Amino acid sequence: MTAPFMSIGELGRRTSCKVQTIRWYEQVGLLPAPARTGGGHRTYGQPHLERLDFIRHAREFGFTLDAIRALLTLSDHPERSCEEVHALASDHLAVVEDKLRRLETLRIELTRMTDACRGGLTGECRILETLADHSHDRCASPDHADGMDIAPG
């Protein structure tokens, strides 16, 4: 079924993860350093595959690497309460919901702005007017959003 020893390239293919990213996960301590061939090439086994699958899936859910580190530690201790896991997940959900709210506000404002523009010259462009607007009157909320990075493709 599964080869007991994989090259980094094959591991990458199986997990849809770039080779450089795998090396980087190793560097930051998410993935344990694997055995090497005589020539220095990394060789991976099933546990590495599973761990990397976990990491990639968690990244798709938008968890930060710090959160994933914590989740991996927790999953290494099956006898503990899963309270902390639940807390990590619901904290992350709250972050996502907050970003959604900010983005939705942004979408509304952007739509209003672009809809106001009916062509013509930049000198009388409503978009530029809105952006230059000193009074900020047309802007509903002052704070829209900040760090919005969610997950890798």
Added chain:
Amino acid sequence: MTAPFMSIGELGRRTSCKVQTIRWYEQVGLLPAPARTGGGHRTYGQPHLERLDFIRHAREFGFTLDAIRALLTLSDHPERSCEEVHALASDHLAVVEDKLRRLETLRIELTRMTDACRGGLTGECRILETLADHSHDRCASPDHADGMDIAPG
């Protein structure tokens, strides 16, 4: 009304922009280098204030600095067609709408995941199971989101 010469600190106060950020905008060519006092301190006038206001407002709308650079160039030529301005804005709107869709998918999946967890031990935690899930069956879409940064606070 407005002082003809402002220190960087005063400009920052009037635009709700940190002093370091102003210096950084100068460094990357968004704000023209201002005059200096004999001792080397920057002194700003009304045009700088307006330009920085434009930048900050555009950042609140989530435009990238590259897009803002383009918008500023366009607004420096009031006789041009505002077609390009409209294109920049609607491109950005499309990006925001795309991010919204991805985030909404993410929210649904995260909610489903956290709802599935009913406490207990990590060894039988549904959240960890979902993340470790080799088959990825429970995951509706494979690509959720990537760079999601929107605007500064």
Added chain:
DNA sequence: GTGGGACCTACAGCCACTTGAGGTTCAAGT
């Protein structure tokens, strides 16, 4: 003249990678 806040430059750090340079190893084919 003195105190201290505001200013200056230059550089490191953040996140999660990505890209590039320059060199080595491996496996397949001859």
Added chain:
DNA sequence: ACTTGAACCTCAAGTGGCTGTAGGTCCCAC
């Protein structure tokens, strides 16, 4: 045995949009 050339290796720098720090200088009120 030898030759390709793809895959691998390490190390360093770049991405975006700032933020923070260190170590020094300037300005203004007292």
